[in-house]
Amino acid sequence: MPAYREKLWPSPWVFIVTALVMPASVLVLAPISLVAGFVTAVALYAGCVTLLTIASPVVEVSNGTLGAGRARIAVEFLGEAVPFSGVGATEQRGTALDVRAWLLIRGWVHPVVKIPLRDPSDPTPYWLISSRRPKDLAAAINGSRPPT
Secondary structure: OOOEEOOOOOOHHHHHHHHOOOHHHHHHHHHOOOOHHHHHHHHHHHHHHHHHHHHHEEEEEOOOOOOOOOOEEEEEOOOOOEEEHHHHHHHHOOOOOEEEEEEEEEOOOOOEEEEEEEOOOOOOOOEEEEEEOHHHHHHHHHHHHHOO
16 A cells, blocks of 8 residues: 555646637638537547546655656655745746756646655756645655665
8 A cells, every 4th residue: 555646637727728629629620510620629628638637647655665657766765855835846846946856747736845865876866746745745755764
């Protein structure tokens, strides 16, 4: 059983904005066939929703491993995870961001967790991961690490 698991679903506004593909496809196909326009609109929107859902990454801490999307790292190589929200999260994603950091950030999930790496051979200084529950994720990572 995982100590922490979260799927970074898109926010409802992403699905609403994506719905704009429907009137656009109807307008493009209306001169040819109004029925084809509506059928294409529904198919395109369904495809967009499917892709957004399938492409949503999972963040998970279990069995001594942090998984973020396709990436995996043993928690023994991680330093103290720090949660950020509000202005702090904006800084971490912006002016305080190190270009060498590994990122799993989503624009529709504002809070982030910064996890420094303790492996001296790794050129990546830290991971920055979006999370809707940054305190829970940081606690799961910090609770899974072996004592130093």
